[in-house]
Amino acid sequence: MPLPHHWTLEEVLALSLVPRMRAVDLRGLVEQYASLEALLQAAPPELQKVRLGNDTLFSRSSSNLLEAAEKQLVLCEENSVQIVSYWDEEYPALLKEIFYPPTLLYVRGRLQAPDAAAIAIVGTRHCTDYGKMVAEQYAEALVASGVVVVSGLATGIDTYAHKAAVKNSGITYAVIASGIDKINSGTASNLAREISEQGAILSEYPCGVPAQPANFPRRNRIISGVAQGTLVVESGEKGGSLITAQFTIDQNRELFAVPGRIYSERSKGANMLIQRSQAHLTLTPQDMLQTLGLLREGDPQKAVSEALPELDKIEQAIYNELNSGDPVHIETLSAKTNLAVQDLLVLLLQLEFKGYVRQLAGKQFMQRR
Numbered sequence: 001m002p003l004p005h006h007w008t009l010e011e012v013l014a015l016s017l018v019p020r021m022r023a024v025d026l027r028g029l030v031e032q033y034a035s036l037e038a039l040l041q042a043a044p045p046e047l048q049k050v051r052l053g054n055d056t057l058f059s060r061s062s063s064n065l066l067e068a069a070e071k072q073l074v075l076c077e078e079n080s081v082q083i084v085s086y087w088d089e090e091y092p093a094l095l096k097e098i099f100y101p102p103t104l105l106y107v108r109g110r111l112q113a114p115d116a117a118a119i120a121i122v123g124t125r126h127c128t129d130y131g132k133m134v135a136e137q138y139a140e141a142l143v144a145s146g147v148v149v150v151s152g153l154a155t156g157i158d159t160y161a162h163k164a165a166v167k168n169s170g171i172t173y174a175v176i177a178s179g180i181d182k183i184n185s186g187t188a189s190n191l192a193r194e195i196s197e198q199g200a201i202l203s204e205y206p207c208g209v210p211a212q213p214a215n216f217p218r219r220n221r222i223i224s225g226v227a228q229g230t231l232v233v234e235s236g237e238k239g240g241s242l243i244t245a246q247f248t249i250d251q252n253r254e255l256f257a258v259p260g261r262i263y264s265e266r267s268k269g270a271n272m273l274i275q276r277s278q279a280h281l282t283l284t285p286q287d288m289l290q291t292l293g294l295l296r297e298g299d300p301q302k303a304v305s306e307a308l309p310e311l312d313k314i315e316q317a318i319y320n321e322l323n324s325g326d327p328v329h330i331e332t333l334s335a336k337t338n339l340a341v342q343d344l345l346v347l348l349l350q351l352e353f354k355g356y357v358r359q360l361a362g363k364q365f366m367q368r369r
Helices: 009-016 023-032 036-042 062-078 129-144 157-167 186-198 215-225 240-250 265-275 285-291 313-320 330-337 341-353
Strands: 082-085 104-109 118-122 148-151 172-175 200-203 229-232 254-257 357-360 364-367
Touching: 009 023, 009 036, 009 062, 009 082, 009 104, 036 062, 062 082, 104 186, 118 129, 118 157, 118 215, 118 240, 129 148, 129 157, 129 285, 148 157, 157 172, 157 186, 172 186, 172 215, 186 200, 215 240, 229 240, 229 265, 229 285, 240 254, 240 265, 254 265, 254 285, 313 330, 313 341, 330 341, 330 364, 341 357
Parallel strands: 118 148, 118 229, 148 172, 172 200, 229 254
Antiparallel strands: 082 104, 104 200, 357 364
């Protein structure tokens, strides 16, 4: 769909860069007036007091306003960022349905079809091994089902969900709270590059805008807004994950939470959502996919003890003993397999190299799903 009337992307961008310009006002003005020049000539009352430096907005010509837009377009080109407007066909369909959708999305990478299935995975930055395992397991299952994994590129749960999606050749969106050129952390920058090769980095903020504390809660409405549902893996009683959860509820989307230990501070938020019946309790990716109507016949996550041709008989036996989903101590595993601990460690290392097993703290092991 083209931009309304005679507007160009550069003109919409110019207006979006006006200080304190809200997305809802921007969209309304673009749809009401034929062009930027027509808007400036009309000087609507709600914008007559907007100031740019020492001048009011309407003391400037359209060419003055377009200068900032031209600079932004150069920055975008230098950083491989494209601008997708609310009226473009590529704009995510679900995002249009939320309160205050961004009028412009800055994107590095490639957006999927507007109606592509997507689920957000969020959680604490300081997750446990359990939280890491769950985030990876769910992300792997979602991308195997053709679902886009959405998260916020933060450390902890976000990072593990993104990495699992990328590792399994899936599509993931990272929604950030700064300009795309302001991803400063080395780890985040490397991951962002991998994400943009298979999926996309999204932001409502122009290039050059640093991350500010106030940006993060606003960003969270987009994380939930592009998805059919949101999964909370681990969360304290306060924090960004619960803000995203509330946006999910407000947007009339499905909210899911993974139960955790009742004494763990990092599980209190997720457990609370379940206790209050605000979130569906989910124990497997399949039950979440089924609730959302996204479960396909023959979907992944087959029985964890099925025969794997890459494994020999002894490796398969070890793998099968780890199918409970809980960590198993080396001594317990030794007793179940009748293998000496020393021999078992060698075999487990081989399984880890093959990508079937992971080692946790305290000589505990579990399947890598």
